[in-house]
């Protein structure tokens with residue numbers, strides 16, 4: 344086979360992963376990292392919120408890799424404040440490769456959902472050392488089929504750019520993700536709209552960002568000439584862009600645990616009342632009476648959450664949440680979160696107010712009707728109970744069976760006659 348100039352290019356290919364908040368970038372990275380592709384990748388993660396949550400979500404999967412992966416984190420908007428950090432990270436990788444400590448098959452940069460990919464891409468053409476070491480292979484844009492139209496339509500203040508439009512315009516390939524959430528007719532309409540912004544980039548439909556790593560990595564998609572044709576100012580480093588100032592990120596980090604019921608109603612109420620303005624919510628929560636971390640995500644009103652791995656023995660229990668959205672009232676978000684904290688004093692008080700003490704003889708409304716027994720424990724919890732749930736009593740029935748009363752009322756448990 345005849346080798347093209349690009350085939351023999353020894354520089355490390357770089358993929359910029361972009362796409363609006365919640366479109367599926369981390370899901371794609373997790374998919375790439377768990378898939379056996381035999382490539383040694385460096386991942387550069389960038390988050391808009393001050394609290395890193397994606398690294399916690401990614402860490403789990405990287406453990407699955409036999410080869411050590413390199414993950415670098417940067418906070419802030421990659422296209423503004425941390426662009427210089429990106430250069431530093433790239434130079435550090437270059438030094439390791441030059442020393443022979445590291446052989447790299449690719450670099451993937453996950454930008455924040457609010458980043459304009461152009462200035463990130465620019466880095467690979469204006470920084471000489473970076474240019475010698477790496478080449479921009481492609482800008483891959485994740486598109487959330489459910490929410491993209493709303494973001495493309497968003498009215499921006501004078502002078503501020505629409506990041507969703509920029510992300511589509513600069514894509515070398517688009518992954519139209521979350522196809523499970525819309526109908527065929529919607530997909531056709533969206534594809535037409537995407538094509539009207541960017542005629543060149545192929546569009547691949549997918550769910551859960553499930554595409555072959557080969558269709559994302561080393562695709563030789565980026566073409567500087569075409570980009571300059573579209574944006575003659577592309578290489579002009581002076582031309583700074585402006586973000587919409589009404590879009591902010593609010594992070595909460597709180598030691599201790601939350602009350603599961605209260606936190607659920609807090610999150611659900613936010614989704615219901617502020618779902619349009621909150622683009623993105625993410626969190627890792629420490630739930631009282633629960634050994635596992637609760638990890639959740641929301642993109643507008645679509646919520647997904649689950650109990651993930653257990654807290655380590657010596658790990659400090661702390662909850663971390665990030666909200667990104669329009670017109671966020673940071674104080675209110677924090678205040679209401681604080682109200683959902685687990686209150687040890689209230690818990691003790693509840694315990695003191697229980698009607699029965701350990702040793703009291705009671706009758707319980709068990710599965711086969713009323714049965715006699717003795718209270719053996721107050722505020723009882725077992726791992727088979729729903730997360731965060733504590734039963735007021737554990738009771739030993741006269742036949743020896745251990746049961747629990749889920750509530751302290753006469754319909755379920757009463758004084759033995």
Ligand SMILES: Nc1nc2c(ncn2[C@@H]2O[C@H](COP(=O)(O)OP(=O)(O)OP(=O)(O)O)[C@@H](O)[C@H]2O)c(=O)[nH]1
Pocket residue numbers: 362363364365366367368369370371397455456485520521522523524549550551552623640641642647
């Ligand atoms: N229904 C559905 N949900 C999806 C799909 N792909 C991803 N998600 C969910 O969408 C949410 C956001 O996905 P992420 O991969 O974290 O999105 P992201 O682009 O990295 O988000 P940011 O880092 O906030 O910009 C998660 O809860 C995913 O599980 C899909 O195809 N269908």
